Amino acid sequence: MKDFDYKQLDELIHSRLRLAILAVLMAVEEAEFTFLRDKIGASDGNLSVQLRKLEEAGYVKLHKEIVNRKPRTMCSISSQGRRQFEEYIKQMQNFFPKD
Numbered sequence: 001m002k003d004f005d006y007k008q009l010d011e012l013i014h015s016r017l018r019l020a021i022l023a024v025l026m027a028v029e030e031a032e033f034t035f036l037r038d039k040i041g042a043s044d045g046n047l048s049v050q051l052r053k054l055e056e057a058g059y060v061k062l063h064k065e066i067v068n069r070k071p072r073t074m075c076s077i078s079s080q081g082r083r084q085f086e087e088y089i090k091q092m093q094n095f096f097p098k099d
Contacts, residue, residue: 008091009088009091009092010084010087010088012053012054012057012059012084013059013084013085013088014088015050017040017042017046017047017050018050018053018054019088020040020042021036021040021047021050021051021054021060021075022054022059022060022077022081022085023085024036024039024040025060025075025076025077025081026077026082026085029076030063030074030075030076031074031075031076032072032073032074032075033047033048033051033072033073033074033075036051036075051073051075054081057081058078058080058081059077059078059080059081059084059085060075060076060077060078060081061075061076061077061078062074062075063075063076
């Protein structure tokens with residue numbers, strides 16, 4: 001096992017819900033709020049709060065618009081968010097020995 005310093009993990013990403021959000025956004029170009037909500041099983045309120053935290057950190061981009069008189073929020077991962085997520089995964093891989 002390589003040296004593993006848990007203090008080096010990005011605490012913002014390490015939250016289960018924020019980790020799930022970023023994992024989904026890594027796999028798609030963009031996702032509608034309701035798609036994310038359904039995919040990860042979060043409540044509207046909890047997802048909204050976590051997306052706001054990620055947006056404030058520059059990890060995701062949110063685009064709000066009105067479609068057929070209904071609000072729609074589109075979410076995508078930023079280049080900074082992509083880099084931070086990839087670094088987080090590398091750090092986690094250091095924890096597990098490879099065969």
